Amino acid sequence: xxxxxxxxxxxxxxIPLQKQVEPLREAELISSTDxxxxxxxxxxxxxLVGAFLVGPVLQLEMPASYFAWIGFVVLLYNIILYYIARxxxxxxxxxxxxxxxxxTQIALDWLSMGLLIHYSGGIESPVIFFFVFHVVIxxxxxxxxxxxxxxxxxxxxxTGISLAEYFKIIPHIAVGHLKDxxxxxxxxxxxxxxxxxxxxxxxxxxxxxxxxxxxxxxxAEVVNLSANLLQSSARLQALNESARAINSTLELxxxxxxxxxxxxxxxxxxxxxxxLLDKTGKLLQPVAAYGLSQAYLEKGPxxxxxxxxxxxxxxxxxxxxSDASSSSLLQYPEWAAQEGYFSMISxxxxxxxxxxxxxxxxxxxxxxxxxxxxxxLSAIAAQGSSAIENALAFQTIESxxxxxxxxxxxxxxxxRSPVSVTRxxxxxxxxxxxxxxxxxxxxxxxxxxxxxxxxxxxxDDLLDLAAGxxxxxxxxxTEGVVLEELVDQVYKRFQVPAEExxxxxxxxxxxxxxxxxxxxTVEGLDRICNNLVSNSIKYTPEGGQVIIxxxxxxxxxxxxxxxxxxxxxxxxxxHLFEEFYRAPNAKAVxxxxxxxxxxxxxxxxxxxxxxxSVESELGKGTTFKVTIPLLSSN
Amino acid sequence: xSPKRILLVDDDPDQRLTVRLPLEAxxxxxxxxxxxxxxxxxxxxxxxxxxxxxxxxxxxxAGFQLxxxxxxxxPNSEYIEFKDTPIIMLTAIHxxxxxxxxxxxxxxxxxxxxxxxxxxKVLLDKVKSYLGE
Numbered sequence: 196x197x198x199x200x201x202x203x204x205x206x207x208x209x210i211p212l213q214k215q216v217e218p219l220r221e222a223e224l225i226s227s228t229d230x231x232x233x234x235x236x237x238x239x240x241x242x243l244v245g246a247f248l249v250g251p252v253l254q255l256e257m258p259a260s261y262f263a264w265i266g267f268v269v270l271l272y273n274i275i276l277y278y279i280a281r282x283x284x285x286x287x288x289x290x291x292x293x294x295x296x297x298x299t300q301i302a303l304d305w306l307s308m309g310l311l312i313h314y315s316g317g318i319e320s321p322v323i324f325f326f327v328f329h330v331v332i333x334x335x336x337x338x339x340x341x342x343x344x345x346x347x348x349x350x351x352x353x354t355g356i357s358l359a360e361y362f363k364i365i366p367h368i369a370v371g372h373l374k375d376x377x378x379x380x381x382x383x384x385x386x387x388x389x390x391x392x393x394x395x396x397x398x399x400x401x402x403x404x405x406x407x408x409x410x411x412x413x414x415a416e417v418v419n420l421s422a423n424l425l426q427s428s429a430r431l432q433a434l435n436e437s438a439r440a441i442n443s444t445l446e447l448x449x450x451x452x453x454x455x456x457x458x459x460x461x462x463x464x465x466x467x468x469x470x471l472l473d474k475t476g477k478l479l480q481p482v483a484a485y486g487l488s489q490a491y492l493e494k495g496p497x498x499x500x501x502x503x504x505x506x507x508x509x510x511x512x513x514x515x516x517s518d519a520s521s522s523s524l525l526q527y528p529e530w531a532a533q534e535g536y537f538s539m540i541s542x543x544x545x546x547x548x549x550x551x552x553x554x555x556x557x558x559x560x561x562x563x564x565x566x567x568x569x570x571x572l573s574a575i576a577a578q579g580s581s582a583i584e585n586a587l588a589f590q591t592i593e594s595x596x597x598x599x600x601x602x603x604x605x606x607x608x609x610x611r612s613p614v615s616v617t618r619x620x621x622x623x624x625x626x627x628x629x630x631x632x633x634x635x636x637x638x639x640x641x642x643x644x645x646x647x648x649x650x651x652x653x654x655d656d657l658l659d660l661a662a663g664x665x666x667x668x669x670x671x672x673t674e675g676v677v678l679e680e681l682v683d684q685v686y687k688r689f690q691v692p693a694e695e696x697x698x699x700x701x702x703x704x705x706x707x708x709x710x711x712x713x714x715x716t717v718e719g720l721d722r723i724c725n726n727l728v729s730n731s732i733k734y735t736p737e738g739g740q741v742i743i744x745x746x747x748x749x750x751x752x753x754x755x756x757x758x759x760x761x762x763x764x765x766x767x768x769x770h771l772f773e774e775f776y777r778a779p780n781a782k783a784v785x786x787x788x789x790x791x792x793x794x795x796x797x798x799x800x801x802x803x804x805x806x807x808s809v810e811s812e813l814g815k816g817t818t819f820k821v822t823i824p825l826l827s828s829n
Numbered sequence: 830x831s832p833k834r835i836l837l838v839d840d841d842p843d844q845r846l847t848v849r850l851p852l853e854a855x856x857x858x859x860x861x862x863x864x865x866x867x868x869x870x871x872x873x874x875x876x877x878x879x880x881x882x883x884x885x886x887x888x889x890x891a892g893f894q895l896x897x898x899x900x901x902x903x904p905n906s907e908y909i910e911f912k913d914t915p916i917i918m919l920t921a922i923h924x925x926x927x928x929x930x931x932x933x934x935x936x937x938x939x940x941x942x943x944x945x946x947x948x949x950k951v952l953l954d955k956v957k958s959y960l961g962e
Contacts (some may be wrong), residue, residue: 612841615946619847622949628854651946 224293227336228280231300235273242266242311258368261314269307276300301333301345309352316370318357318385319378323392326353330396334403346400350393357385430571433461438578447586451483454554454579459485461575462568464558466536469544470497471552471583472509479505479552487557491534494527502526508541509550513573515540517562538563542576546584554579603661610654618647649787656791659722660774660798675826676720678711678752679704682745685724689732689741697737700728706747712826713752715803720823722799726792727756727819734784734817735760751805751822759816763809771809772797780813796821832858833960836877838868838895839919844945848881848919851949852956865895872899872911879960881952882939884920892918896939915940915959919947 246262276296283292308326315322326349334342360367360379367379378384437457441450451469459467466486470479479497499506504524508514516522519539520532531539536557544551554576556564623629625640632640686702693700713720724743731741735758744755763771767778775790782788796819797807805823835857839845842863849859860875862868872880880899884892896918899911906912916939940959943952 611945612844616841616843616847618946619949620843622946623847623850626851626949628850628949 224290224297225280225284228283228293228296228300231297231332232273232277232280235269235276235300235304239266239269239273242269258314261368262311265307265310265314272303276303297336301329304329305345305349305352308349309356312353313356313360313365314368317360317367317379318353318388319369323353323388326392326396327399330399331403334400335407337404339404339408342400342404343397346396349396350389353392354389357389361385430461433457434571434574434578437461437575441579441582442585445586445589447583447590448483450579450582450586452485454575454582455483455485458554458556458572458575462556462571464556464563466557468492468555468557469552469579469583470505470555471544472550482552488534491530494530497526504541505553508543508553509545511543511545511550513540513542513569515564515566515569517564519557535559537561540564540569540572542569542572544576544580544583546580546587551580551583551587599661603658606658611651614647614651614654618644618651621647645787649789653789653791656789656795659795660791662718662722662799675712676715676717678713678720678745678747678754679706681717681720682724682743682754685721685728686743688725689728692729693732693741696732696735698732698735699740700732701740701742703742703744706745706752709747711745711747711752713803713823714826715805715823719799719803723796723821724754724756726796727754727821730792731756731758731760731817731819734758734781747825751824754821754823755818757816757818762813762815762817763811764813768809768811772807832856833878833962834858834860834875835956836860836862836868836871836875836880838862838865838871838880838892839883840864841883844883844919847949848947848952851953855953857956865891868895869898869908872908872914876910877914879956880914880916881956882916882918884918884942900939917952917955917959918942920944 242262243266246259246266250259276299279296282288283296308322308329311325312320312322330342330346330349333345337345356365357379359365361382367377369377369379437454440453440457444450444453455467455469459465464486466484468484468487469482471482472478473480473496477499479499479502481492481496484492497505499509502525504514504516504522504526507524514524516524516539518537519525520528520537522528522531525531531537536559538558538560539555541553541555544554554572556568556572558564621640621644624632625637625644682702682704686700689700728741728743735741739759741760742755742757744753744757746753746755761780761784763778764780767776770776771778772793774794777788777790793807800807800821800823803823805821808820808822809817810820811817835852837845837848837852837859838861839848840863845861845863849861852859860871860877862871868880868882871877882892882896896916898906899908899914899916901908902912903909918939918941920942941955943955
């Protein structure tokens with residue numbers, strides 16, 4: 196690109212950078228306009244003061260009125276420039292308007308400079324030195340070529356004035372004693388001054404513009420670097436966000452859609468797509484797309500036999516095509532051309548054991564993608580691969596779960612049904628609905644009933660345990676459970692059994708005030724509380740006490756079931772939550788028991804993100820403590 | 830006063846026996862049907878005062894379908910005269926499995942669920958209360 200009048204070369208080609216540079220350049224233009232105007236007030240006042248003071252103070256004969264006129268003119272055009280600049284600023288005028296304004300100022304200044312030199316003695320004038328200021332200022336603000344052009348203009352102005360005075364085309368105005376020693380008509384003097392003036396201003400122009408150019412380059416580099424940094428940080432952020440977004444769900448479609456959208460946005464590109472290998476392992480089917488036309492997606496699956504690009508990508512290569520429409524690697528290059536997708540990068544999505552598919556980015560420019568883009572896309576693809584694999588695994592688990600749920604249902608019916616019918620049949624007999632039976636017969640039937648009841652309990656416990664181990668086995672958690680209500684129901688449910696055993700059952704709500712809402716299901720919590728409270732009642736002798744305590748802190752709720760029963764031997768504590776384990780003293784109290792109750796409690800609590808702990812002293816009592824996260828902390 | 834008539838629909842003859850014996854012992858007249866189809870026919874013939882229904886018969890939802898047919902609010906229903914006949918549903922589904930049924934769900938127009946194994950006393954109490962005795 197060509198140099199702009201103000202010397203900022205457009206060496207950057209990245210689009211975001213252009214956006215960064217524009218405001219900078221504009222700001223500098225506006226501020227330099229302002230600066231010129233401010234300096235000019237001083238210059239004008241300097242000329243006016245000089246006009247009236249220099250003559251009398253130095254007792255020089257000089258045409259004060261001319262200087263005064265020049266001072267006024269400078270003041271006048273500066274006022275006009277001031278208002279123009281203000282209007283431009285208010286109207287947010289274009290860059291070129293400001294550019295023109297700066298050039299106009301320079302032209303007017305140099306014209307006044309010429310007049311000032313002429314009226315202060317032409318070639319003899321000490322004001323000539325002031326030209327150096329102008330040259331320095333011009334070289335600071337303008338590009339090298341314009342600076343030299345202006346410097347040469349200055350040389351022309353001075354040469355013009357001295358030659359015109361020498362050839363008497365315009366009158367020479369002598370200042371002070373110099374009228375007695377007229378140097379303006381001395382060719383050698385004129386030649387010497389012009390040569391030294393020219394070389395001075397040219398060298399200064401060269402030095403200043405060289406330094407300025409170097410500074411500008413640095414500045415551009417800084418702008419460039421900071422733009423790159425911004426871009427990198429935006430990409431890192433995008434990568435981070437996409438990681439979060441895709442890992443926050445296990446729904447495959449959601450993962451795929453977020454992945455393509457985030458990638459397209461982070462790379463500021465037109466489109467992005469994901470194709471996954473289907474079951475044949477030969478065809479790539481489009482599964483998610485962002486910014487692609489429906490027609491393009493419906494062009495058909497990509498067949499690896501005809502698609503060398505994706506064959507290579509699935510082997511692990513990242514492939515950057517600068518012009519896809521003419522690439523022989525594509526199965527459908529004519530489609531890419533028709534849709535205007537020219538640059539295309541494809542990165543492999545590779546799972547732990549096998550390739551999954553291809554993540555592709557598209558733009559409508561040729562040669563668009565850099566090696567940074569390749570790295571970025573493969574980073575996203577690597578991240579996406581594990582998310583996709585997780586989602587796929589989750590899909591499999593979900594279908595396994597469905598099978599399991601169906602199995603459990605069949606199991607429930609098939610196993611429970613005969614057991615419960617047998618029990619009912621025996622019960623009918625024992626209750627005498629079919630006629631009198633002898634005491635011995637009744638005793639035998641009742642023994643049968645007790646054994647069947649145990650079998651029934653075992654089946655129920657196994658089902659509970661299975662339910663606790665299934666992610667959604669305890670039902671869908673929707674709005675959480677209010678523990679106060681649940682604990683109260685448990686308390687009421689066990690009042691009768693406790694009374695029968697002459698045990699004092701107490702419920703203490705230490706979580707007051709407020710309600711304790713936990714992330715759980717009523718079924719699951721019921722199962723936990725029923726097991727713990729019934730255990731406590733079972734293993735606490737007559738006259739004992741069972742206390743249900745509800746507590747709450749910032750993050751979790753706690754249900755404690757405390758008794759002063761038989762306690763648990765130290766050596767049993769570690770085995771307590773093992774399936775089918777029963778402590779020896781528990782067996783002594785009650786011969787029959789499945790040994791599954793505490794496993795159920797533990798598994799169910801774990802399914803709500805909770806924990807179970809136990810403290811016990813043999814012969815003194817036991818406290819079970821279940822903690823479950825509050826709903827608000829989820 | 831003639832005894833109240835109870836229709837028992839269950840595909841398990843043993844289960845029918847365990848329900849039938851106590852009901853007869855306390856003086857109800859009990860009729861049996863072994864599947865939904867027979868059940869629907871029997872309803873019209875027997876005109877029962879109460880129905881005891883098994884939740885799963887020919888298929889997992891046969892019992893529900895039967896209950897829906899009988900309790901349909903549609904005034905043109907074939908069984909409109911049984912719209913208010915109480916139904917006690919027996920279920921082997923364990924309450925804590927994800928498939929939890931409860932009568933407040935609109936599509937399960939039954940009065941109550943009793944979980945197997947059936948406690949004879951509970952069954953007799955419920956029958957008594959739904960018959961308004």
